[in-house]
Amino acid sequence: MPSLVDHLVELTRFRDRDQADGLLLETLAGLLRPQFLALHRCVGEPPDVRWLTRVHGATPQGARRRSFEQLPPLDSRPEWRDCVLGQQPVAQPGTPGRVLFPVLAGAQGTGVLEIGAAQPLGAEAQGTVAAIIQLYGNFLALLDYGQRDALTGLLNRKTFDEVFMSAMLGHELQPVAADDDRTRTQQRHWLAVLDVDHFKNINDRFGHLIGDEVLLLLARLMRTVLRFDDQIFRFGGEEFVVLLAAAHEADVIAVLDRLRQQVRQFDFPQVGRVTVSIGFSDVRSADIPTAAFDRADRALYHAKTSGRDRVVGPSALAAAGVVEAPAHSGDVDLF
Numbered sequence: 001m002p003s004l005v006d007h008l009v010e011l012t013r014f015r016d017r018d019q020a021d022g023l024l025l026e027t028l029a030g031l032l033r034p035q036f037l038a039l040h041r042c043v044g045e046p047p048d049v050r051w052l053t054r055v056h057g058a059t060p061q062g063a064r065r066r067s068f069e070q071l072p073p074l075d076s077r078p079e080w081r082d083c084v085l086g087q088q089p090v091a092q093p094g095t096p097g098r099v100l101f102p103v104l105a106g107a108q109g110t111g112v113l114e115i116g117a118a119q120p121l122g123a124e125a126q127g128t129v130a131a132i133i134q135l136y137g138n139f140l141a142l143l144d145y146g147q148r149d150a151l152t153g154l155l156n157r158k159t160f161d162e163v164f165m166s167a168m169l170g171h172e173l174q175p176v177a178a179d180d181d182r183t184r185t186q187q188r189h190w191l192a193v194l195d196v197d198h199f200k201n202i203n204d205r206f207g208h209l210i211g212d213e214v215l216l217l218l219a220r221l222m223r224t225v226l227r228f229d230d231q232i233f234r235f236g237g238e239e240f241v242v243l244l245a246a247a248h249e250a251d252v253i254a255v256l257d258r259l260r261q262q263v264r265q266f267d268f269p270q271v272g273r274v275t276v277s278i279g280f281s282d283v284r285s286a287d288i289p290t291a292a293f294d295r296a297d298r299a300l301y302h303a304k305t306s307g308r309d310r311v312v313g314p315s316a317l318a319a320a321g322v323v324e325a326p327a328h329s330g331d332v333d334l335f
Contacts, residue, residue, distance in 0.1 A: 017143070024136050025056040028115070028129060035097075036116030040080050042109070043228045045220060049074040052228070068228045084109035089126060096120040101133050105140035149234040151212055152219035157235045164191075164289045167231070167243060187245045190252045192280035193296040194222075194259075196238035197308045206270055214268055218276075221266060225259045241293070243283075249313055252280055256311045264309065275309035282314060295324065 021039055029037050037056040044050050050071035074081050083090045083100040087109060092098040097117040103110050113133055115121065121129070149156045155163065167189060196202075196218065203211040215238065222232050222240065231243040246252045256278050263276050279299025283292045295314075302322060303312040317324075 017140075020136070020139070020143075021054055024113075024132075025054065027132060028113070029056050031128070031132075032115065032117065032121075032125065034115050034117045036114070038114045039103070039111060040077070040114060041103075041111040042074065042084065043071070044068065045223045048224070050228075051077060051080065071228075080112045080114075083112050089130060091120070099126065099129075101129060103133055103140075104137045105144060106137070110137070110140065152216055152234050154219050154222075154240070155231060155233045157233060160233050160235075160241065161289045163231055163233075164243060164292070168283070168285075168287070187247055189283035190244055190246055190249075190280055191283050191292045191296045192242040192244070192252070192256055192278055193235075193293065193300045194240040194242065194276050194278045195300055195304070197275045197277055197304075199238035202271055202274070210270055214271055214274060217266070217268060218263065218274070221262055222259065225262050226255065241296075242280075249282070249315055253311055253313060256280060260309065260311055277303040277308045278311045279303050280311070280313045298322070298324075 021041070025037055025039060028034070039054045041052045041054070042049050043052045050068065050073055052071055079090065079092065079100065083102050087102050087104060089102070090100045092100065095116070097120055099115050099117075099121055101113040101115070103113055113129075115129065147155055147159045196214070199211065199214075202214060215234075218240075219232075219234065222242070226232060226242065226244070229245075233241040233243075235241055242256075244252065244255065246255065260276055260278060263274060266274070268274050277300060279296050279302065281292055281295035281299060299312045299314070299317055302317060302320065303310050306312070306320075
């Protein structure tokens with residue numbers, strides 16, 4: 001019992017979802033000694049929701065290296081889907097030692113825990129597993145409440161520093177796919193700042209409720225167009241920040257310009273067409289959050305002053321003769 005309590009204390013210590021997922025699997029593996037244990041998480045935005053699976057004992061980064069399009073769609077595993085929708089544990093017919101448990105964050109289904117054992121789990125064991133998963137789900141709900149923007153559901157500004165530094169310290173450079181002719185090229189981090197063009201006019205003309213609807217729909221578009229492991233933040237008002245990984249600046253431009261075009265083509269109710277300006281910068285090994293943000297913000301300023309509805313990065317700034325501001329030493333003012 002002390003060991004289980006220690007696991008639960010450790011489980012709720014982290015503010016990182018991947019670390020918490022791993023500790024949930026470790027806790028249940030130590031408790032049950034199952035033959036198979038996996039967590040299937042729902043990722044993406046309706047109607048394109050997919051399964052991201054983490055198997056206990058496997059490399060945690062393995063699944064996340066797959067592109068979103070490579071992940072199995074929600075309906076491809078109807079037993080997992082039905083478990084989430086039914087919000088009840090389900091024993092699999094023909095395999096009595098295999099049980100699916102829904103993972104709920106508050107009232108929302110977020111995934112499925114799959115346990116495979118040599119013998120069927122007894123009522124007491126199932127009750128213990130269900131209680132641990134419920135505790136974990138409550139923890140996820142609290143985590144989201146503290147880290148998410150209330151309007152859009154995106155990460156909020158106060159989590160930016162922590163996520164940024166965690167990405168810088170914990171990021172392992174990975175080669176791109178073997179079928180790419182840039183196999184030896186390594187991924188880098190990039191930071192983009194996005195701003196809705198003429199957003200004050202939208203609020204003045206249509207009111208703040210319609211303005212909020214524009215921001216909410218924009219957030220959904222961003223989650224749909226950007227990759228599922230890109231980190232998206234709402235910094236306040238109409239300003240958003242994206243932390244993403246890519247091998248080359250051209251790759252970043254392709255992703256961000258696709259987002260810009262999708263926003264431009266979307267028909268926002270009552271408002272009609274809306275455009276966004278985006279500035280981005282590379283993230284350097286010695287960067288603190290404000291340094292990378294300031295460079296991206298300068299690129300955004302150039303996008304705004306040169307016509308809006310465009311993406312501006314380091315190469316565009318260099319071509320325009322914009323000199324990079326010197327790094328400041330001294331006091332550090334983190335967000």
